Amino acid sequence: MPLGAPHERSDAARNRERLLSAARDLVAEFGAEALTMDALACKAHVGKGTVFRRFGSRAGLMMTLLSDSESEFQYGFMFGPPPLGPGAAAKERLIAFGEGRIYFVLENGELLKAAGAATRNRFDVPATKLSHRHMEVLLREAGIADPWVMAMSLTYALDPERIVDDVRVRGISPTRLTDSWRELITRLLPAA
Amino acid sequence: MPLGAPHERSDAARNRERLLSAARDLVAEFGAEALTMDALACKAHVGKGTVFRRFGSRAGLMMTLLSDSESEFQYGFMFGPPPLGPGAAAKERLIAFGEGRIYFVLENGELLKAAGAATRNRFDVPATKLSHRHMEVLLREAGIADPWVMAMSLTYALDPERIVDDVRVRGISPTRLTDSWRELITRLLPAA
DNA sequence: ATACTAAACGGACTATGGTCCGCTTTCTAT
DNA sequence: ATAGAAAGCGGACCATAGTCCGTTTAGTAT
Numbered sequence: 001m002p003l004g005a006p007h008e009r010s011d012a013a014r015n016r017e018r019l020l021s022a023a024r025d026l027v028a029e030f031g032a033e034a035l036t037m038d039a040l041a042c043k044a045h046v047g048k049g050t051v052f053r054r055f056g057s058r059a060g061l062m063m064t065l066l067s068d069s070e071s072e073f074q075y076g077f078m079f080g081p082p083p084l085g086p087g088a089a090a091k092e093r094l095i096a097f098g099e100g101r102i103y104f105v106l107e108n109g110e111l112l113k114a115a116g117a118a119t120r121n122r123f124d125v126p127a128t129k130l131s132h133r134h135m136e137v138l139l140r141e142a143g144i145a146d147p148w149v150m151a152m153s154l155t156y157a158l159d160p161e162r163i164v165d166d167v168r169v170r171g172i173s174p175t176r177l178t179d180s181w182r183e184l185i186t187r188l189l190p191a192a
Numbered sequence: 193m194p195l196g197a198p199h200e201r202s203d204a205a206r207n208r209e210r211l212l213s214a215a216r217d218l219v220a221e222f223g224a225e226a227l228t229m230d231a232l233a234c235k236a237h238v239g240k241g242t243v244f245r246r247f248g249s250r251a252g253l254m255m256t257l258l259s260d261s262e263s264e265f266q267y268g269f270m271f272g273p274p275p276l277g278p279g280a281a282a283k284e285r286l287i288a289f290g291e292g293r294i295y296f297v298l299e300n301g302e303l304l305k306a307a308g309a310a311t312r313n314r315f316d317v318p319a320t321k322l323s324h325r326h327m328e329v330l331l332r333e334a335g336i337a338d339p340w341v342m343a344m345s346l347t348y349a350l351d352p353e354r355i356v357d358d359v360r361v362r363g364i365s366p367t368r369l370t371d372s373w374r375e376l377i378t379r380l381l382p383a384a
Numbered sequence: 385a386t387a388c389t390a391a392a393c394g395g396a397c398t399a400t401g402g403t404c405c406g407c408t409t410t411c412t413a414t
Numbered sequence: 415a416t417a418g419a420a421a422g423c424g425g426a427c428c429a430t431a432g433t434c435c436g437t438t439t440a441g442t443a444t
Contacts, residue, residue: 009440012392036430047394052432123357149364149372153349162348165315172341180341188379201410204422228400239424244402 016054018044023065032062032110062115063125066108070127073104077134090142091189094135098158098181101131105163106174112160131155142189150188157184208246210236215257224254224302254307255317258300262319265296269326282334283381286327290350290373293323297355298366304352323347334381342380349376 022044026035037058041048055061077097082088084096105112115125123129132151139147139154156162158181166172214236218227229250233240247253269289274280276288297304307317315321324343331339331346348354350373358364 007441009391011440015392037432038430041394047392048396048431049394049433049435050392053392058431123362145375146368146372149358149368150376152354152358153372153376156348156351156354157345159348159351162344166341166344170315176338176341180338180345183337184342184345184380187382188376190379190382199411201421203409207423229402230400233424240402240426241404241424242422245422250401 015044015046015050018046019051019054020064023061027065027111032065032114035114037061059115059125062111063127066111066115066127069104069108073100074127074130076100090138091185094138094142094185094189095182097131097135097138098154098185099178101158102163102174102177102181105158105160106167109160109164109168113164116160128155139189144189157181207236207238207242210238211243211246212256215253219257219303224257224306227306229253251307251317254303255319258303258307258319261296261300265292266319266322268292282330283377286330286334286346286377286381287374289323289327289330290346290377291370293350294355294366294369294373297350297352298359301352301356301360305356308352320347331381336381349373 019040023035023040026040026043035058037051038048040061041051044051051061055064077084077093077100079085082096083092084100085093088096123132132155135151135154136147139150144150163177166177167174211232215227215232218232218235227250229243230240232253233243236243243253247256269276269285269292271277274288275284276292277285280288315324324347327343327346328339331342336342355369358369359366
C-alpha cells in the first residue's frame with residue numbers, strides 16, 4: 001500500500017485476504033483461464049463490487065497474483081549477479097534477460113496471458129514498463145540508434161502470448177526459443 | 193467462395209450483401225471499435241444468428257472487411273516489383289516488407305486490432321500465416337539458423353496493436369518505426 | 385457513549401460476444 | 415406441381431466483465 005494512505009479499514013483488509021486466498025485456490029484448482037469474477041466473489045463470500053473496487057479489473061487481479069514472482073525476476077535483473085544483473089556487458093545481459101523472461105513466462109504463462117488480455121494498453125502494466133526501460137538502457141549502452149523503439153520491438157518479441165503459444169500450441173521447444181533469442185541479440189549487437 | 197461449394201442459396205447471398213454493406217457503413221461512421229454485432233444485425237435487418245453463421249465471430253467479420261486491402265498488400269510482396277517483391281536481396285525485401293506492413297497497419301489499424309483481439313491463436317489468421325511464411329523464407333535465404341522462430345519474433349515486433357499504440361498513444365512517428373525496423377534488419381542480416 | 389463521516393459493501397443491472405434450436409425458405413428430384 | 419431434404423434464419427438465451435448506487439460499517443471527534 002502506498003505511503004500516505006490514510007489507513008486501511010479492518011473490513012477492507014479482511015476482505016482482501018479472503019479474496020487473495022480464494023483466488024489462489026481457484027487458480028490452483030482450475031487454472032487462471034477458468035477464473036471468473038463471479039466465482040471469486042462467491043467463493044470469498046464477498047460482493048462483486050468489492051472484487052472490482054479492490055483490483056479494478058480481472059487483469060488487475062492477475063497482476064496482483066503475479067506480483068511476488070514478478071518482483072523476484074525484477075530483482076534478478078536489477079540487482080542480482082551477472083550476467084543477468086549489473087556487471088556484465090549489455091549484450092550478455094540482454095541475452096540473459098530474454099532467457100530468464102522466457103522461462104518466467106513459461107512458469108507463469110496463464111497468469112500473464114490473463115493479465116495482458118482485455119487490458120487496453122498492455123504497456124500500462126508497470127512490470128512491462130520496467131522491462132522495457134531495462135532493455136532500453138542496455139540497447140543504448142550498446143549503441144542502438146533508437147533504443148526506445150528497439151526495446152519495444154523486443155518487448156513484443158517476448159510477448160507472453162507468443163511464447164506460451166509457441167511452446168504449448170505450436171510445439172516449439174523452450175530451447176529453440178532461447179537459442180533464437182541469443183541469435184537475435186548476438187547479431188543485433190555484434191560489437192560486444 | 194471455395195470451389196465445390198454446392199450452391200449458395202439466394203437468401204444467403206442477399207443477406208451477405210446486406211451485412212457487408214451495413215458493416216462498412218457502421219465502420220465508416222463510428223469506427224471499427226464501436227461496431228457491435230447486435231447493432232450490425234439490427235442495421236442489416238437480419239437475425240443475430242445469421243451474422244454469426246456468416247462470419248463465425250467478430251474477428252471473422254473484421255477479416256472479411258479487411259480482405260481486399262490485405263490481398264493487395266499480399267500481392268505486392270509476392271508478385272510485385274522489387275524491393276518488396278521478388279528480385280531483390282532478402283535483406284532489402286525484409287526491410288521493404290516491414291515498412292510496407294507498418295504503413296498498411298497504420299491505414300487499417302482499427303480493423304486489424306479488432307480482427308486480432310478476442311481471437312485465440314492470432315496465428316490462425318491466414319494472412320498472418322502467410323506473412324510469417326514469407327519472412328521465414330527470406331530469413332532462411334539470409335542464413336538465419338532458425339528462420340521459423342525468428343520470423344515469429346519479427347511477426348510480433350510488427351504486431352498491429354504495437355504499431356498503432358506506438359503511433360497513436362505513445363506519439364512515436366511512423367518514420368521512427370520504419371527507421372528502427374531498418375536498423376533491426378540491417379544488423380540482423382549483415383552479410384547482405 | 386454518541387454522533388458523524390467517509391470508506392467500503394453487495395448485488396442488481398448493463399453491455400456484448402457468442403450459442404441454441406424450432407421454424408422457414410430454397411432447391412431438387414420426381 | 416409437389417414433396418422432401420438440406421440449408422438458412424432469427425431472436426431468446428447464456429456467460430461474463432464491469433458499473434451503479436442505496437445501505438452498512440469502521441474509525442474519529444466530542
